[in-house]
Amino acid sequence: MAASVPIGVFDSGIGGLSVLQHIHAALPRESLLYFSDARHAPYGGRPEQFIEARALAVGAFMTRHCVKALVVACNTATAVAITALRRAYPSLIVVGVEPGLKPAAALTHTKIVGVLATEATLASKRFAHLHETISAATSATFLTQACPGLADRIEQGQLDSPDTLALLMRYVVPLLEQGADTLVLGCTHYPFVKTQIATIVRDHAEQAVTLVDTGAAVARRLSQLLADRELLCDHGNGEVGGATSGETALLEAAFLRLLGMQVRVIRDDTQ
Template identity: 45%
Template sequence: MIFDSGSPIGIFDSGIGGLSVLRHIHALLPEENLLYISDAAYVPYGEKSEQEITARCMLIAQYLFARGVKALVVACNTATAASIQKLRAAYPEHIIIGLEPGLKPAAACSNNHVVGVLATQRTLQSEKYQRLRDQLIQENQTRFVAQACIGLVNLIEQTDMDADELQQLLCSYLQVIADAGADTLVLGCTHYPFVRENIENVYASLRPGLAAATIIDTGIAVAQHLQRLLIQKQLQSQRTAEDPAQSGSIAAYTTGDVTHLRSMLDKLLQLNNCPASALPLPG
């Protein structure tokens, strides 16, 4: 596949969560064309087997590389843990960036060495997560209090951020972390930044009188890493230099409800004119 600096960047997730990564990429690299896939027919990945997740990731990667993307961002912690090595082995000539929970920055900034990790069950069970956790425990004597947030992705997909059910679920998941005294919280799923304010408020209510917890969202770091690799491989779009007023395009696709994706682009990213289309993938 031939691609150059004008080729698009592919980004995908099981639903709308990866939009939290897309917004950081678009803010840092506004000149780039972005293709986003929401695999909503299979949301959430965190409750699927590793084999199912990997099969979906390979299928979506195949589609995006056939579209000529110059880089692929796996904007999902669960999908990264399950498939990133297989994706890189299958497409060694491409830039492929995955996500992992921000355990390193969390350990570095925690004052009391107690870090709460909110993630999907599949991410927390992954060898990648457990290996990094054990390494940091040994190096920094950091205690990680992990909480599998079953059902949270589905509620965020419904986008009623003030729903009582959402608040109750967050309270139940954050209570054990508050009891452990964590002063830092890792948002270990790309859906969770969309309820960051809810998480901050609920956590503060469980720790009255204490300083606000530090929140770790790795979306910014992913965008910065992507920029470094594009520059290194001389693939960063040059249109900004040629026409500073011109910005890149964003096109979104979904294996689920197009109307829902369109409304999420409007509501979460204020991308009112972003085209959204159905993507019929086999499987």
């Protein structure tokens, strides 16, 4: 497979960089093209019709750049729009992310799992089905916690600000107090505050607590699907490019700050 054929990865903002990081580590020869829909971020509090329309617009952008696969690196966009994307682009590999309820159920000892996610993810039919299926199969109890405002703070780079830490305390501590020994990071933004969450856990949990981030699982699934279609690149240089509907300098700064990568970003409104 020619190195010039990229894998597309997108999110409403910078959260999907946590998934791109896993993909880049697992598939270092693959060219990656990341799209941040920052002008419309975050998706978490948006109507489903709007989220689906934006996902399809980004999908059109990616197909114009001839991607061989598309990773929906956003829990909200996956929950709301992945079916529409697969219907619109039936020949394209489309991989989504979803809260790691299944691995969390396998890891918990108390059978109580906390799920941190956006309002839109928790309200989606896709999450409801996943919740019901895993609960029935494992007898685990899932305590869901919507986290309004958290993705915004992370998007703004406020990882250690007092406001961000106050939000994390408000969302995480009640789950710990109810006995959760496993916390699912159900938004791709949240791994960027994993250290802050771990500190809260250390100070407030009565037992060891495991944090579940599904980025590595997404990379494995993508790798398998590419291998099945003989689309894996075996001689590329792992070039990473970026595009955004927002300010290019902000995404370039996020690449450098969060991943240590210097990446050229172009602007595209994907109208």
